[in-house]
Amino acid sequence: MSFFKKTALAAAVASTSVIGALGEVASVVPGQYIVEFAQGSAVSSSLLFAKCMLMSPQPTFYSNLSSSNIDATPHVTLDHQLFNGASFKLADSHDNDSTIDTIQSMAMVNKIWPVRLYSNPATRISAINGSNITSMPLRKRAGYIDTYVPHVMGGVDKLHEEGFMGDGLFIGIVDTGVDYNHPALGGGFGPGHKVVTGYDLVGDAYDGITNTTPVPDNDPMDCVGHGTHVSGIIGADPNTFNFTGVVPNATLGMWKVFGCTGSVGNDILIAAFNMAYEAGVDLISSSIGGNSGWTEDPWDVAVQRIAEKGVPCIIAAGNDGANGLFDTSTAAESIGATSVGSIDSLTEPGLEIGATYLYNGGNATSFRYSKGEFSDFGTINVQMYAITLDPAVVGDGCSALPASTPDLSPYVVLIRRGVCTFDTKIANAQAFGAKRIIFYNNIPGVPAAPGDSSLSFPVGMVADTQGAEWISQMKAGVNITVDFTAEKDATTVFVSQPDTLTGGKMSTFTSWGPSYEGWIKPQISAPGGNILSTLPLAQGGYGVESGTSMATPFTSGCIALIKQVRGKSTLSPPQLTSVLATTAAPVDFNDGATTYNYLAPVVQQGGQYFIFLCGK
Numbered sequence: 001m002s003f004f005k006k007t008a009l010a011a012a013v014a015s016t017s018v019i020g021a022l023g024e025v026a027s028v029v030p031g032q033y034i035v036e037f038a039q040g041s042a043v044s045s046s047l048l049f050a051k052c053m054l055m056s057p058q059p060t061f062y063s064n065l066s067s068s069n070i071d072a073t074p075h076v077t078l079d080h081q082l083f084n085g086a087s088f089k090l091a092d093s094h095d096n097d098s099t100i101d102t103i104q105s106m107a108m109v110n111k112i113w114p115v116r117l118y119s120n121p122a123t124r125i126s127a128i129n130g131s132n133i134t135s136m137p138l139r140k141r142a143g144y145i146d147t148y149v150p151h152v153m154g155g156v157d158k159l160h161e162e163g164f165m166g167d168g169l170f171i172g173i174v175d176t177g178v179d180y181n182h183p184a185l186g187g188g189f190g191p192g193h194k195v196v197t198g199y200d201l202v203g204d205a206y207d208g209i210t211n212t213t214p215v216p217d218n219d220p221m222d223c224v225g226h227g228t229h230v231s232g233i234i235g236a237d238p239n240t241f242n243f244t245g246v247v248p249n250a251t252l253g254m255w256k257v258f259g260c261t262g263s264v265g266n267d268i269l270i271a272a273f274n275m276a277y278e279a280g281v282d283l284i285s286s287s288i289g290g291n292s293g294w295t296e297d298p299w300d301v302a303v304q305r306i307a308e309k310g311v312p313c314i315i316a317a318g319n320d321g322a323n324g325l326f327d328t329s330t331a332a333e334s335i336g337a338t339s340v341g342s343i344d345s346l347t348e349p350g351l352e353i354g355a356t357y358l359y360n361g362g363n364a365t366s367f368r369y370s371k372g373e374f375s376d377f378g379t380i381n382v383q384m385y386a387i388t389l390d391p392a393v394v395g396d397g398c399s400a401l402p403a404s405t406p407d408l409s410p411y412v413v414l415i416r417r418g419v420c421t422f423d424t425k426i427a428n429a430q431a432f433g434a435k436r437i438i439f440y441n442n443i444p445g446v447p448a449a450p451g452d453s454s455l456s457f458p459v460g461m462v463a464d465t466q467g468a469e470w471i472s473q474m475k476a477g478v479n480i481t482v483d484f485t486a487e488k489d490a491t492t493v494f495v496s497q498p499d500t501l502t503g504g505k506m507s508t509f510t511s512w513g514p515s516y517e518g519w520i521k522p523q524i525s526a527p528g529g530n531i532l533s534t535l536p537l538a539q540g541g542y543g544v545e546s547g548t549s550m551a552t553p554f555t556s557g558c559i560a561l562i563k564q565v566r567g568k569s570t571l572s573p574p575q576l577t578s579v580l581a582t583t584a585a586p587v588d589f590n591d592g593a594t595t596y597n598y599l600a601p602v603v604q605q606g607g608q609y610f611i612f613l614c615g616k
Contacts, residue, residue, distance in 0.1 A: 027290075029212070031095040032075065032115035034267050034298050036085035037061065037108050057108060058086055068102055070094055075115075076214065076267040080274035082305040083298075087115055087267035089212075113298045117208050117263040118290040118330070120176060120226045120549060148243040149347045150527035150554065153504065156246050159561050166247025169560040169568075170196075171234055172281030173553075174272045174288065175227030177220045177256035179536035182228065184236045185252075189219075194235060197279060198254035201272055207262025214268065220256035225535050227254060229545050230287050232534030233553040234560075241494070241542055243532060246557025247564075253279055257288070264288070266299040269331075273302055273313070282568055283312040285556035287549030289329025291320070294516055300334035307336030312573040314338045314556040316548035317522035318511035325603060328513045328521040338559070338577045339521040341606055342507040342528030342551040343587070348446040348499045349532045349544050353460070354491035356483045357384075359473060364483065368493060369438060369460035370449045372422075377412075377436055377458045377484035384438075384470065384480040385411035387429070391468040394418060397425035401432055409433035412482055414470060417461065418442040422452040426459065438482075440467020443593075446497055499530065505590035506600050510548055513603040522606040524580050525587075526551040526558070555580070581607050 037057045056079050065072045071091035078085040090099060104112050144165075146157035178195055181187060186194025203215030204223055222228045235245035235252050255272040257264045269288065276284050284306065295304070303313045315337045318329035332339035352368035353376075359365075385408060387397055398420035413434045415425050422439065429437060439461040441447045447461035470480060485491075502508070507529040513521040528551030535543040559576050571579065584607075589600040599605075 027117050029115040029117060029208070029265060031090045031092060032087060032212070032265065032267075033090065033100070033103075034078070034085060034087045034113045034115055034270070035061070035103065036078075036083060036110045036298070036301075038110040057084070061086060061106075061108060062088075064106055064108070065103070070099055070102065075212070076265075076271055078267065078271055078274070080271070081278060082309065083270055083274055083302045085110075085298075087265070111298075113266075115265045115267050116290070116292050116297070116299075116330075117265055118269065118288050118299075119263045120224075120258065120288050146244070150345050150531060151243075151246070153343070153346060153527050154554065154558065156558065156561070159565070160244075164561050164564050166235070166245075166250035166557065166560050166564060169247055169250040169564060170253065170280065170282050171247070171250050171556060171560055172253045172255065172276030172279065172284040173227065173231060173234070174255045174257055174269065174276060174284060174286040175222075175230050176224035176258040177222030177227045178231045178252070178254040179222050179228045179534075179538075180220075180254075182232075182534050182537055182541065184239045184534050185228070185231055186237070194237070194252055195220075195231070195254055196251045198256065199272075199275060200256040201268050201275075202257060202259055202264070204260045206259035206264075208259075208264050209262055211259070211262075212265070220254040222256070222536050223260040224258060225539050225543075226258075226287070226545075226549065227256065228536050229531075229533045229543065230285070230549060230553045233531065233550060234285065234557045236534050239542075241532060246554055247560045250557075250560055253281055263290075266297065266330075269299050270302045273299075273306060277306045277309070277311055281311065282563060283314065283556060283559055285314050285553050286331075287316040287547070287552045289316050289318045289332055289548075291318070291327060292330045295333055295335050295519070297330050297333075299331045300337075303331045303334040304336035307334075307573040310569065310572060312338060312556075312559055312576055314340060314552055314559060316552040317341045317513070319509045319547050319549075320511045321507070321509045321604075323511070325512050326514065326516060328511050328515055333515040333517075333519065333521055335519065336573065338555065338573065338580075339513075339523050339606070340528075340548055340552045340555045341522035341525035341604065342510040342546070342548045343525050344499055344502040344505060344507050344529030344546075345527050345531060346499060346503040347496045348503075348530050349494070349496040350446045350448070350530075351544070352446075352493050352495055353487060354493065355485065357470075358481050358483070359478050361479070361481070367462060367466055368495075369462045370447045371487065372450045372452050372454075372459040374452070374455045375458040376487035377460070379484065379486045379489070381481055381483050382412045382436070383410065384414055384474070384482055386414040386471055386474050388416075389471055389475040391416070391471040395420060397428050399428065401428055405432045407433045409435050411436075412484075413437045414467065415439050416442055416467065417450075422450045422459065423454070426452055426454055426457060430457070438462060440464060440470070443501060445499060445501065446495055502529070502590050502592060505587050505595060506605050507546065507548075508590075508592040509546070510551075510604065512601075513606075520602060520607060522548075523577055524555055524584070525605045526554045528552075528554070 198220035356364040396416035531550040
């Protein structure tokens with residue numbers, strides 16, 4: 001059986017008999033492949049590698065393809081010390097099993113794999129306008145009092161109090177880039193700044209799907225936001241929101257692998273990890289992933305080799321907890337990776353925007369709402385309409401609305417959260433002309449920003465109690481009008497309240513292991529749900545996000561602290577993971593509504609909880 005057929009069979013088995021439909025499947029890019037050259041074809045000496053690029057096997061490989069009448073276009077050059085190969089695209093007429101078998105049979109080819117796409121796993125909850133906030137580098141040593149809740153959860157505060165801030169550590173990040181102009185991230189780029197180096201491997205227009213041609217440059221500026229948030233969790237300087245990164249005195253390197261939209265191929269990821277390794281980083285943090293199945297994936301292989309050279313690779317386990325078992329992400333599944341799951345923070349921080357409502361045209365009463373990521377309501381007075389007057393309805397707006405529904409365009413439509421996606425509820429309301437929606441929460445707590453994808457459709461969310469009050473009034477025949485103010489002119493309030501439902505327990509979104517080959521993944525879990533950190537200045541400067549994306553840089557910072565305390569080379573990557581595991585405490589299982597008197601399974605939380613004293 002050919003490699004192509006074997007891969008297709010393995011993928012089919014993984015996606016049907018093991019876990020069914022996947023939320024974040026790492027899709028194969030048609031016609032694109034990665035090869036690694038056999039030992040002897042590459043320059044084996046790192047010294048020769050640095051000096052003798054003329055010995056690259058790339059020209060010979062493409063010449064062999066041409067001699068075999070195989071039409072291929074070069075894509076990414078992978079001339080690296082630990083992974084010497086190339087990626088390329090076959091002409092459609094040549095993309096078949098016979099061609100793959102021919103390439104695999106070449107003496108200079110060690111192995112061939114399909115190119116797969118991966119995404120960054122995180123959910124934006126709210127953005128906070130911090131554009132007028134200035135930050136200063138952290139100069140304090142012993143005696144610094146750190147009260148930031150995720151740090152207290154993980155024991156980071158204790159190491160900060162002893163003066164350990166990550167001095168002398170160089171951390172590599174593979175992500176969407178970083179807004180290095182952010183005052184909490186150093187305010188600049190290059191030597192002398194917090195972000196000392198980096199590279200954009202793809203360019204802003206690359207999306208991995210319709211535009212697959214990398215246009216690299218030396219500027220890793222973030223146009224997405226994810227990488228900036230990750231960077232702040234690792235290394236943010238003090239600011240008026242009273243938090244820092246886990247290692248605020250460390251220096252950072254950013255290898256940008258995403259354009260402004262879309263996904264990234266594993267050929268780009270292999271290049272980025274190897275570039276970070278060759279830059280001399282002390283560890284690599286990456287909050288990227290997608291299900292692809294096996295530790296033989298080329299990105300997994302690249303990660304394993306880097307870890308075997310003593311550089312820890314800390315990678316997000318993924319946010320597909322709803323899929324159940326056997327669904328951690330590549331390359332968190334790599335034998336060499338430290339795979340990280342997510343714990344919800346003990347508090348729920350967020351940004352709420354002020355507005356007012358009136359009952360029957362009476363006195364204005366203030367309320368606050370969390371806005372969706374995209375359009376705001378503008379400055380407008382609008383009447384409220386509820387799809388149903390049952391405040392406990394399940395699945396409100398999840399089905400097509402009745403034919404008797406009026407034209408919804410003049411209203412702000414009130415819909416209860418739950419059961420189906422926000423996008424489904426929006427689409428059903430839009431079918432009757434809706435132009436704006438306020439959701440009300442179906443659980444207690446600070447309302448999250450609705451996770452819609454409608455770029456020009458304003459949405460917001462209020463607390464469950466506020467929604468229930470409005471429903472009660474409308475049921476009694478009261479007419480409710482709402483006065484919105486455009487976000488740029490509205491009153492905004494940063495709020496934080498205890499999370500009494502899931503705080504300190506596994507995030508329901510965190511992916512479950514084990515790997516397809518039985519490895520315990522995730523191995524560690526850390527605070528990743530409801531995390532405040534930096535965002536690009538153009539997106540408000542600060543914001544709250546959730547995901548194993550957030551737990552991963554927290555863990556990366558902890559590993560950096562261990563290296564600072566014990567010495568950079570004292571412990572190997574597996575030993576570092578073991579140190580975290582053996583100083584951690586397990587948590588009880590929580591299903592999102594109830595905490596039970598038994599532990600969360602090992603395949604959900606790993607062998608351990610977040611880091612106690614960061615393993616000191």
